[in-house]
Amino acid sequence: MTDSPATRAAQATPVGVARKIKGLSDRAIAWIFVGPTIFLLLAINIFPLIWTINLSFTDFRANRLNREVEYIGLRNYERILTDSDIWLNMQATAHFLFWTIFFQVLIGFALAYLINKKFKGNDLWTTIIVLPMMLSPAVVGNFWKFLYQPQIGLFNYVVSFITGKDPSSFEMLGSVQLAPWSIVIVDTWMWTPFVMLICLAGLRSIPDYIYEAAEVDRASKLRQFFTITIPMVLPFLMLAVLFRGIENFKMFDLVVQLTGGGPGSTTELTSINLKREAFEKWRTGYASAYAIILFVTVFGLASIYVKALNKVKER
Amino acid sequence: MKHLKLASASAISIAAASFANTAQAEDLTLCWAAWDPANALVELSKEFESQSGHSMSFEFIPWPNFADRMLNELNSGGKLCDLLIGDSQWIGGGAENGHYVKLNDFFDAEGISMSDFADATVYAYSTWPKGTPNYYALPAMGDANGWFYRKDWFGREDIQAAYKEATGQELREPQSQKEMLQIAQFFQGREIDGQTVYGAAIFTERGSEGITMGVTSALYPWGFKYENTPGSYDMDGAVNSPEAVEALEFYKEFYETATPPGYTNSYMGESLDAFKSGQVAMAMNWFAFFPGLYADPNTGGDKIDFFVNPPQNNAGSTLGGQGISVVAYSDKQDAALEYIKWFANPDVQAKWWELGGYSAHNSVLNDPGFKDSAPFAGDFLEAMGSVQDFWQEPAYAELLLAMQKRLHDYIVADQGTAQEALDKLVEDWTEVFEDEGKL
Numbered sequence: 001m002t003d004s005p006a007t008r009a010a011q012a013t014p015v016g017v018a019r020k021i022k023g024l025s026d027r028a029i030a031w032i033f034v035g036p037t038i039f040l041l042l043a044i045n046i047f048p049l050i051w052t053i054n055l056s057f058t059d060f061r062a063n064r065l066n067r068e069v070e071y072i073g074l075r076n077y078e079r080i081l082t083d084s085d086i087w088l089n090m091q092a093t094a095h096f097l098f099w100t101i102f103f104q105v106l107i108g109f110a111l112a113y114l115i116n117k118k119f120k121g122n123d124l125w126t127t128i129i130v131l132p133m134m135l136s137p138a139v140v141g142n143f144w145k146f147l148y149q150p151q152i153g154l155f156n157y158v159v160s161f162i163t164g165k166d167p168s169s170f171e172m173l174g175s176v177q178l179a180p181w182s183i184v185i186v187d188t189w190m191w192t193p194f195v196m197l198i199c200l201a202g203l204r205s206i207p208d209y210i211y212e213a214a215e216v217d218r219a220s221k222l223r224q225f226f227t228i229t230i231p232m233v234l235p236f237l238m239l240a241v242l243f244r245g246i247e248n249f250k251m252f253d254l255v256v257q258l259t260g261g262g263p264g265s266t267t268e269l270t271s272i273n274l275k276r277e278a279f280e281k282w283r284t285g286y287a288s289a290y291a292i293i294l295f296v297t298v299f300g301l302a303s304i305y306v307k308a309l310n311k312v313k314e315r
Numbered sequence: 316m317k318h319l320k321l322a323s324a325s326a327i328s329i330a331a332a333s334f335a336n337t338a339q340a341e342d343l344t345l346c347w348a349a350w351d352p353a354n355a356l357v358e359l360s361k362e363f364e365s366q367s368g369h370s371m372s373f374e375f376i377p378w379p380n381f382a383d384r385m386l387n388e389l390n391s392g393g394k395l396c397d398l399l400i401g402d403s404q405w406i407g408g409g410a411e412n413g414h415y416v417k418l419n420d421f422f423d424a425e426g427i428s429m430s431d432f433a434d435a436t437v438y439a440y441s442t443w444p445k446g447t448p449n450y451y452a453l454p455a456m457g458d459a460n461g462w463f464y465r466k467d468w469f470g471r472e473d474i475q476a477a478y479k480e481a482t483g484q485e486l487r488e489p490q491s492q493k494e495m496l497q498i499a500q501f502f503q504g505r506e507i508d509g510q511t512v513y514g515a516a517i518f519t520e521r522g523s524e525g526i527t528m529g530v531t532s533a534l535y536p537w538g539f540k541y542e543n544t545p546g547s548y549d550m551d552g553a554v555n556s557p558e559a560v561e562a563l564e565f566y567k568e569f570y571e572t573a574t575p576p577g578y579t580n581s582y583m584g585e586s587l588d589a590f591k592s593g594q595v596a597m598a599m600n601w602f603a604f605f606p607g608l609y610a611d612p613n614t615g616g617d618k619i620d621f622f623v624n625p626p627q628n629n630a631g632s633t634l635g636g637q638g639i640s641v642v643a644y645s646d647k648q649d650a651a652l653e654y655i656k657w658f659a660n661p662d663v664q665a666k667w668w669e670l671g672g673y674s675a676h677n678s679v680l681n682d683p684g685f686k687d688s689a690p691f692a693g694d695f696l697e698a699m700g701s702v703q704d705f706w707q708e709p710a711y712a713e714l715l716l717a718m719q720k721r722l723h724d725y726i727v728a729d730q731g732t733a734q735e736a737l738d739k740l741v742e743d744w745t746e747v748f749e750d751e752g753k754l
Contacts, residue, residue, distance in 0.1 A: 052486035054481055058452050059750070062390065063386070063390040063408070063412065064412060064709075066412070066413065085720075100614075149577055150576040150577035151577060153574070168576040169576075171577050171579060172574060172575070173579060173580070174453070174577055174578075174579030174580070174727065176728045176729060213677055244582055256522075258520040259519045259580070260520075261521060261522070261725055262521040262579065262580055262581055262727060262728070263521075263580075263723065263727040263728040264521075264720075264721070264723045264725075264727055264728025264729075265720060265728070266728055277717060279383070279387070280383065280712055280716055281712055281713040281716055282390070282712065282713075283713070283750075
C-alpha cells in the first residue's frame with residue numbers, strides 16, 4: 001500500500017503533539033492553523049481601522065495625551081467635506097491620477113508592443129527600459145529636481161534646444177501651470193516600465209494560432225490588432241490601471257521630494273495634506289476622518305473597477 | 316509652605332553641589348539642528364567632558380527635518396535626547412505638554428540668574444507663559460535673521476556709477492527695506508565678470524518654516540502685530556492690517572523681481588549656495604551662519620559684509636535662536652542639569668562666542684570689545700534689540716503651517732491678493748485658537 005501525503009504527515013507528527021491533538025475535529029485543527037493568521041490580520045489591519053473610525057469622531061491629538069478627548073460627532077467629516085482647500089487637493093490628486101495612468105498605459109502598451117517583436121538586443125532593451133522602476137522614489141525625486149533646475153537643469157536645456165526658448169525662462173517646479181505636469185512626467189518616466197511589463201505578459205499570453213487563424217481568414221494587421229490583441233490584453237491593462245491607480249492615489253515620496261506640494265498648494269496631493277494634518281499639525285481625530293474618507297473613496301472606486309475587470313475577463 | 320520650599324531648595328542645592336563628586340559618569344545625548352554652531356558646541360563640550368567625567372553624544376538633525384523629528388520624539392516620550400536645544404517656538408508645547416523640565420528650582424539652587432542673560436532671549440527662549448518667571452530653558456544660542464552682501468561688488472567704481480545713473484543714489488548698505496529692494500533689482504540679471512548675477516536670495520521654502528521666516532522679516536519692519544492687544548488672540552485688524560498687506564506685497568515684488576530663476580522653494584541652504592556660488596549680490600540668512608560665511612575662502616573675508624534687517628516703519632528682525640532644555644523623559648536628568656550649570660558659566664559663554672556660537676550672556680554681549688570682535692557682532696547686537704518671534708503657543712505647528720500655506724499660495728503660486736491671503740490666515744488662526752479653547 002502506498003502512503004498518502006496525509007498518512008505520511010500523520011506519521012511524521014511527533015508522538016507528544018499527536019497525543020495532544022487526538023480527539024480534535026478537522027475543523028478545530030484547521031482553526032489552530034488559521035487562527036494565528038486571523039489574529040495577526042485583526043491586530044494589524046482590522047483593529048487599527050476600527051480604532052481610526054472611533055478616533056475620527058473625536059478631537060483627539062496624539063501630541064496632547066493629557067488633554068481630555070471629546071466626542072464631536074460628525075464635525076470632523078463636515079469640516080473636511082466643506083473645506084475648499086481639501087477639494088483643491090482632491091483636484092490635484094485627480095489630475096495627477098488621470099494623466100499618469102493615461103500616459104503610462106499609452107506609452108507602456110506601445111513599448112510592450114515593440115518589445116514583443118523579436119529583434120536583436122530585445123532583452124537588453126527590456127532591461128534598460130525597466131531600470132527607472134528599480135530606483136528609489138526619493139532618489140528619482142532628487143535627481144529630477146536637478147534636471148528641472150532652470151539654470152543648470154538638463155530638462156530645460158533639452159526643451160530649449162527643441163523650442164529655442166531660453167532655458168531659464170520657465171520653471172517646471174516653480175510654475176503653477178507647469179508643476180502639476182512636472183510630477184506627471186517623472187511618475188510616468190518611473191512607472192511606465194511597470195505597465196509595460198504587465199502588457200508584455202498579456203501580449204505573450206496570446207497563442208500564436210489565433211493570429212495564424214486570422215491570417216488564414218485574411219484579416220488585416222489593423223483588424224488583428226483591434227479584434228485580437230486589444231481584447232486579449234485588456235484584462236492585463238485594466239489590472240495595470242488598478243495597480244497604478246491605487247499606488248498613485250497614495251503617492252507621497254516622489255512628489256514631496258520634487259515640489260513639497262508647491263508652488264503654493266498646487267501639487268499638494270491628498271496624501272501630503274493628510275500627512276501634514278496627522279503628523280505636523282497633530283490633529284489626529286481630524287486626520288482619522290480624512291483617512292476614512294480617502295479609504296472609502298479608494299475602496300469604493302476599486303470595488304466598482306474590480307467588478308468591471310471581472311466582467312471583461314468573463315467575456 | 317515657606318519652610319517646605321526652603322527645605323526643598325536646600326536639598327536641591329546640596330544635591331547639586333555634590334553632583335561632580337558623587338554622580339556616576341553618564342553618556343549624555345544632546346539633540347540639536349545640524350549646522351555650523353552645532354560643530355562649535357561639540358568642540359566646546361569637550362571641556363565639560365573633561366571636567367565632569369560625563370561623556371557627550373550628539374544627535375544633529377538637518378534643519379528641514381528638525382522640527383518633525385524632534386517633536387515626534389518629544390510627543391512619543393522618547394529617551395533619545397537628554398538635552399535638547401529646541402526652537403524658540405516649541406517652548407509653549409514643551410512646557411504645557413510636560414516635555415521640558417521646569418528649571419526654576421534648579422536655577423535658584425545653583426544661583427543661575429536669568430538677569431545675567433539678554434532680556435529678549437530670556438523672554439523668547441526660556442519663559443512660558445510668555446514673560447512670566449517660569450523657565451523651561453536656558454538661552455543657548457541668540458540668533459536673528461540678517462543680511463550679507465558682496466562688499467567687493469558694492470565697492471566697484473563701475474557698478475557704483477551704474478547704480479547712480481540708474482537710481483540717482485549712492486550704492487551703500489541699504490537703510491530701508493525699499494532701498495534694499497531697489498539695490499536687488501539693480502543687480503538682477505546684471506553681468507558681472509562675464510557672469511549673470513541676481514539681486515538677492517530670500518526665503519521661499521514651503522515645507523517647514525522658510526517662507527514665514529522670510530516674510531516676517533518684511534512684516535516686522537512694517538510694524539506687524541499678531542494681536543490687537545497682547546494675550547487677547549484678537550487678530551483681525553492686526554494680522555491683516557494695511558501695513559501687513561503692504562509688507563506682503565513688498566515681499567512678493569521682491570520675490571518676483573529680484574531673486575534668481577527657480578527660487579521657489581529655498582531656505583537656509585539655498586541662500587548660502589546662491590551667495591557662495593556668486594549668483595547673488597545679497598542674501599538673507601540667520602546670524603548663526605555668518606562666522607562660516609566670513610571664513611569662506613571664495614566669497615568671505617574682504618568680499619563680504621553684513622547688515623541688520625533694514626527698518627521701514629520701524630526696526631524689526633525675525634528672531635531665531637534657541638534655548639537649551641532638559642528633556643522630562645530623560646533618565647539622566649541630574650547629569651543634564653549639570654551640563655546646563657556648566658554652560659551658564661560666564662567663562663564658558665565667552666568661549667562659546669569665540670568658537671562661533673552666539674552667546675546670550677550679558678557678560679559677553681556687554682563686553683566693550685564685543686562689537687569689534689567680529690564684523691557682524693555689532694549688527695547682531697542691533698538685531699537682538701528689535702527682534703520679534705512667531706507664535707510660541709503649544710499649537711505653534713498648526714499656526715505655522717497655516718501661514719506657510721497662505722504665504723506660498725500668494726507669493727510663489729500667485730493666487731489671490733495679499734489682503735485675501737492675510738484674511739484667510741486670520742480665519743485659519745482663529746479656528747486653531749477656537750480648537751485650543753482660547754477663543
